[in-house]
Amino acid sequence: MLKGIVYAMIAMGAMIMVTNIWRYDFLVRRSEDVLSSENPRGRFWVNLAFLLLIFFLIGYLGIAVFGKPDLLVGGVLFGGSVFVAIIITLIVHLMDTVKARSIDIVETLIDVIEARDPNLNGHSRYVQNLTVCFFKHIPSEMKEEISPVSMEYAALLHDVGKLGIPESILNKPGKLDKEEWEVMKEHPRKGVRILMKLKSFAHVLPWIEYHHERMDGKGYYGIPGGQIPFSSRVIAVADTYAAITMVRSYKPARSHEDAIRILQDVAGTQLDRDLVDIFCRIPKEELQGCVPENVDVESIF
Ligand SMILES: [Fe+2]
DSSP, X not given: OHHHHHHHHHHHHHHHHHHHHHHHHHHHHHTTSTTTTTOHHHHHHHHHHHHHHHHHHHHHHHHHHHOOOOHHHHHHHHHHHHHHHHXXXXXXXXHHHHHHHHHHHHHHHHHHHHHHOGGGTTHHHHHHHHHHHHHHHXXXXXXXXXXXXXXXXXXXXXXXXXXXXXXXXXXXXXXXXXXXXXXXXXXXXXXXXXXXXXXXXXXXXXXXHTTTOXXXXXXXXXXXXGGSOHHHHHHHHHHHHHHHHSOBTTBOOOOHHHHHHHHHHHBTTTBOHHHHHHHHTSOHHHHHTTOOTTOOOTTOO
């Protein structure tokens, strides 16, 4: 009778452990995106869950190979499986909370920049949508294991540094003079300074800093093409297409066909040629689906 109870506890515990392993794998994949990867508390709990998982797995294997299980061993293994399941559930909850807070911060920042600059109205979300769509079309061997979530939020936040640019420059109806242009060129680095405190975004800061660099090295900070992060080059293509096809206070919207022609003209000098080739092959309807509701693209599609 007692033996039956012990074996039942071990069997149930083993089933819970199998579920734990599956949920841990899900947890690790979930922790790799921009919103949770650098969270130190989250990382501590993920590591703790891993150690517990290994500890109890060894226990189960030990019993399977050498075991003469008694009530104490059965209880420890069953209780351990339940404990690991609880820890994993708590970590998932913690990550969801961190993620929800980060999304709130990002949404607020975007609303503030777009409210200050009518030229940016919907631009950040348009670049975000275009980048998500574009990223799906890039072959996996080119993506350097970049998380699509990191890519998406870097694109959404690429112009966050415009918060540090005076409104007189942001809202100037005509072209900027040399001095104003020098101030405007600081926005990628100002973006990095704004986001620096958010640990979750640490690894996307260089992508944001270099989104105006050019392949010929004549970008804002003169970084040579080979040193521009891949993700910055992806954002640069989406950003350029969005800027061409949107209405701005100093220019009308251009058509999809015009935008594709311009992208091809600047491929290799301003933008990454391979990425432009991929972007230009995306069906027009898919790009059309990236336009947020409040963006004025008028007759472009
Ligand atoms: Fe920018």
